Amino acid sequence: MIETITLDNLLPEVFAGAENQPPVSTSGVWMRQLELRRGRRVLVAAESGTGKSSMCSYIYGARSDYRGRILFDGTDIRTLTPARWCELRRRSLAWLPQEMRLFPELSVIDNILIKNRLTDRYSEPELRAMLARLEIDNKASSLAGHLSVGQQQRVALVRALAQPFDFIILDEPVSHLDARNNAACAALVQEVASAQGAAIIATSVGNHLQLSNSMTISL
Amino acid sequence: MSNKPKSPVGRLLRRNISAAQLAAYALANFAGLAIVLCAMQFYRDVNSAFDSASDSFINRDFLVISPEISSLGTLTGGQAAFTPEAVADLESQPWARRVGAFTNAGFRVSASVDFGARGMQTFLFFESIPDEFFDVRPPGWSFDPKKGEIPIIVSKDYLALYNFGFASTRGLPQLSENVINKVPLRITLAGNGRIETFSGRIAGFSSRFNTIAVPQRFMDWANSRFGENDTPSYPSRLILEVDNPGSPEVTGYLASHGYEVAGDKTDSSRASYFLSVVSGIIIAVGGVITLLAFVILLLSLSLLLQKNRRKLTDLMLLGYSPAQAARGYLSIIMWINAAVLACVLATVTLASSWWENRLESASVGVAPLWPTLLCGFIALAAITLLGYIRIRHTLRRYFRP
Numbered sequence: 001m002i003e004t005i006t007l008d009n010l011l012p013e014v015f016a017g018a019e020n021q022p023p024v025s026t027s028g029v030w031m032r033q034l035e036l037r038r039g040r041r042v043l044v045a046a047e048s049g050t051g052k053s054s055m056c057s058y059i060y061g062a063r064s065d066y067r068g069r070i071l072f073d074g075t076d077i078r079t080l081t082p083a084r085w086c087e088l089r090r091r092s093l094a095w096l097p098q099e100m101r102l103f104p105e106l107s108v109i110d111n112i113l114i115k116n117r118l119t120d121r122y123s124e125p126e127l128r129a130m131l132a133r134l135e136i137d138n139k140a141s142s143l144a145g146h147l148s149v150g151q152q153q154r155v156a157l158v159r160a161l162a163q164p165f166d167f168i169i170l171d172e173p174v175s176h177l178d179a180r181n182n183a184a185c186a187a188l189v190q191e192v193a194s195a196q197g198a199a200i201i202a203t204s205v206g207n208h209l210q211l212s213n214s215m216t217i218s219l
Numbered sequence: 220m221s222n223k224p225k226s227p228v229g230r231l232l233r234r235n236i237s238a239a240q241l242a243a244y245a246l247a248n249f250a251g252l253a254i255v256l257c258a259m260q261f262y263r264d265v266n267s268a269f270d271s272a273s274d275s276f277i278n279r280d281f282l283v284i285s286p287e288i289s290s291l292g293t294l295t296g297g298q299a300a301f302t303p304e305a306v307a308d309l310e311s312q313p314w315a316r317r318v319g320a321f322t323n324a325g326f327r328v329s330a331s332v333d334f335g336a337r338g339m340q341t342f343l344f345f346e347s348i349p350d351e352f353f354d355v356r357p358p359g360w361s362f363d364p365k366k367g368e369i370p371i372i373v374s375k376d377y378l379a380l381y382n383f384g385f386a387s388t389r390g391l392p393q394l395s396e397n398v399i400n401k402v403p404l405r406i407t408l409a410g411n412g413r414i415e416t417f418s419g420r421i422a423g424f425s426s427r428f429n430t431i432a433v434p435q436r437f438m439d440w441a442n443s444r445f446g447e448n449d450t451p452s453y454p455s456r457l458i459l460e461v462d463n464p465g466s467p468e469v470t471g472y473l474a475s476h477g478y479e480v481a482g483d484k485t486d487s488s489r490a491s492y493f494l495s496v497v498s499g500i501i502i503a504v505g506g507v508i509t510l511l512a513f514v515i516l517l518l519s520l521s522l523l524l525q526k527n528r529r530k531l532t533d534l535m536l537l538g539y540s541p542a543q544a545a546r547g548y549l550s551i552i553m554w555i556n557a558a559v560l561a562c563v564l565a566t567v568t569l570a571s572s573w574w575e576n577r578l579e580s581a582s583v584g585v586a587p588l589w590p591t592l593l594c595g596f597i598a599l600a601a602i603t604l605l606g607y608i609r610i611r612h613t614l615r616r617y618f619r620p
Contacts, residue, residue: 062536082541082618089538101533103231110227117226118538163538 002072002092002166004112007034009068012054012194016067022049028217031068036199038166041190041211044203046219053098054201056171059201060095061085090118094165097171098203105143108136108155111144116162122207130158134184148174157185161192168193170202174209186210228534232547235526240519241555247512248602254287256567256595260575262498263586266491268578281352282459283321283429283481284473294352300453305476314462314469318452319349320440321430326410326445330419332402339391343406345371346430347438348458357423362437369406370422372432376426396424410445428454429481433508456481465492473538513602517609520548524613532617541614556599562612563595 004190008133011031027046028153030051036042046052057063058070061077070077072088080088089095102111112127121160122130131137140148143156153176160168167187174182186209195199202209287300301309301320310318331340350360359370382393392494394402404419425432461469473480485556524531534544575585 012267060536082615083619086535086538086540095536101536103530103533105234106227106231114227114231114534115537188601 001038002088003038003124004027004071004073005036005054005167006071006074007032007036007059007068008071009033009121010055010058010070011067012058013049013065013067013121014054015051023047023219027219029041029055029219031123034217035203038199039197041193041200041214042202042209043208043214043216044201044219045216046203046205046210048205050219052205052219056095056201056203059167060089060093060169062095062097078110079132084162091154091164092166094160094163094168096156096168098162098175100152102144102152102156102159106144107141108147109140109142111155112159112162115159121163126176127158130161131155133188134158135179148176150178150181153177153183157189161189165193165198166196167199167201169172170200170209172203172205172207175205175207179210182207183210186212196197221418226547228539228544231530231534232527232544232554233551234530235523236551237519237523239606240515240522241551244512244515244519244539245555245559247443247508247515248599249508249513249562251505251508252559252568252595252598253458255502255509255598256505256563256591257497257570258501258505258589259594260567260571260586260588261592262494262502264279264571264575264578265494267586280316280460280462280464282464282473283456284478285456285481287477287479296329296568299412300455301457302453306454307455307456309459310311312472314460314466315459317352317460319352319458319460321456321458322347322435323440323455324438324524325442326408329409331407332505343431344440345433345438347433347435349435352458352460355466360422360434362440363438367417369417369419369433371404371419372423373421374424374429374431375424376429377431408441410425410447411497413445414446463492463495465490466550510600511598515604516552516602520552520606520609521613523548523608524617531614535614540620541611545610545614548610549603549607552603560595560599563599564592567591567595 007029009031010029011019011024016032020025027050028034030154044052044055054063054066059077061080064078066099072080103114103188106114106129109124109127112131113124114126116122128137128140131140131154134157136147136154137165138152139155146153147155153173157170157173160170170189173189175187177185189200189209190211193200199215200209200211202214203210283376288299306318306320309315328343328345329340330343331338333339335486357370357372359368362369378394378396378399383499386393399421402421404421406417406419408415408417463469532543571585571588571591578585
């Protein structure tokens with residue numbers, strides 16, 4: 001279990017040398033000491049090109065081109081072994097990347113099952129019920145590659161939820177969704193996260209995930 | 220219902236697999252291993268045939284040599300023998316493991332045998348070689364002066380000569396080896412002013428060892444008791460233990476020094492040497508084909524992993540370990556290799572039974588098949604393991620952010 005994620009003087013390599021200029025100088029994240037606690041809801045609002053997807057990838061261990069440190073309960077994540085990362089990605093950290101990374105050649109339900117089978121968190125009917133809440137249960141057997149971007153976002157969201165987690169990192173989860181679908185997604189995420197006392201970290205360039213009681217950080 | 224793999228991971232990773240590449244690997248691996256294992260089994264079978272066809276108590280790596288007897292020597296009465304320098308030179312050859320000297324009897328020997336009312340007496344000669352040159356000693360291959368019984372090993376040729384050349388024309392009974400073993404002999408030794416009679420028995424027969432041999436212990440004792448002054452001090456025959464009797468180094472050395480090899484030892488050894496060279500070449504060719512097949516497998520795997528790199532990385536980002544992601548590909552290699560193994564083992568078994576039937580009909584033993592089959596299993600297990608290690612290594616590389 002992870003209680004706290006600390007971003008300690010974090011700076012993408014690409015911003016090195018530009019510490020005193022925007023967006024770094026105006027950022028609430030870069031070159032700061034930031035603590036993200038379990039159970040909180042954080043909205044990271046930013047303009048394009050400020051590094052929000054980078055931040056999500058850094059925390060999830062998908063990229064390491066940064067300076068400074070990221071600590072999980074005081075442990076520098078650069079020291080984590082592949083086995084530990086696997087364990088964290090199954091039980092502590094959920095991630096919805098901006099580009100979604102669905103497998104286009106697999107069906108919607110297979111894309112979700114491929115994640116769910118690692119922990120058997122939910123039964124298939126429960127997963128289909130989540131799809132139904134997001135109004136895409138009729139697409140369960142369709143190939144993911146045949147869906148619209150908005151539909152893919154909802155599939156990727158259900159996949160991200162199909163595991164136990166302490167933190168769920170959602171990188172622009174509703175950028176292609178209308179307000180009604182946005183609300184449905186936000187309700188589902190908050191319900192699942194609250195049930196396990198998990199934190200939600202969502203990024204956005206404009207269309208914010210409609211979280212209640214969230215803290216907003218400007219990147 | 221479709222018959223797709225049950226796991227979505229399997230369905231995902233089986234894409235981009237080139238059936239043609241894997242078939243090429245399987246075919247090449249099958250051909251290479253079948254060649255290697257057939258050549259191995261054939262070599263072992265024929266070697267075993269050489270062994271079983273050669274002398275029962277003397278190893279086929281032994282050569283009995285004597286100096287060539289020249290016409291001049293015959294006229295002058297000079298003894299053809301090995302000088303200590305010649306023996307030392309032989310011992311210094313890299314291919315010579317051991318050199319032993321035949322000891323001649325320095326006394327006169329005669330033997331007599333009774334067939335009912337008819338008797339037969341003949342002059343004989345004895346030779347001995349050091350006991351350690353015998354692979355298997357016949358029971359009672361020793362001599363105790365108190366008991367006074369002399370065990371003798373006789374060339375099979377002598378028995379054949381007696382049975383078919385002598386007994387049949389003189390109306391004497393023909394004798395089998397078993398009967399001869401039970402016939403009591405009276406051996407009379409004379410020399411050094413003494414004449415004494417001992418009992419003797421034929422302890423065994425040799426088909427390659429062309430002499431009448433007695434234990435070294437007896438010879439030493441008898442030479443000291445009956446030996447006369449003109450006992451030859453240099454041996455006229457030597458027994459050599461060599462690495463490979465048919466190798467060019469050995470035959471070349473013996474020819475250049477004018478040494479003659481007794482029996483057909485070098486012929487079979489030459490055949491054996493030729494066989495080992497040919498088998499070696501065939502095994503090497505098969506080995507190269509197997510190696511190339513392995514390279515094909517590694518290249519196919521690298522290509523497959525490269526094509527599926529994004530999917531593999533995504534799987535590991537979902538929480539799959541490199542080992543779990545590798546498992547799908549391991550099962551493919553295992554199934555292919557299991558099929559190759561089954562085909563190779565069947566081929567080797569069928570092929571070897573074909574030639575083994577022919578060898579066995581010639582009453583020669585063949586080598587057991589299982590060590591060869593085990594080698595095939597080990598080779599494919601090693602290929603599977605190396606392939607798996609390669610996949611794991613690549614996936615671990617993909618894992619690192």
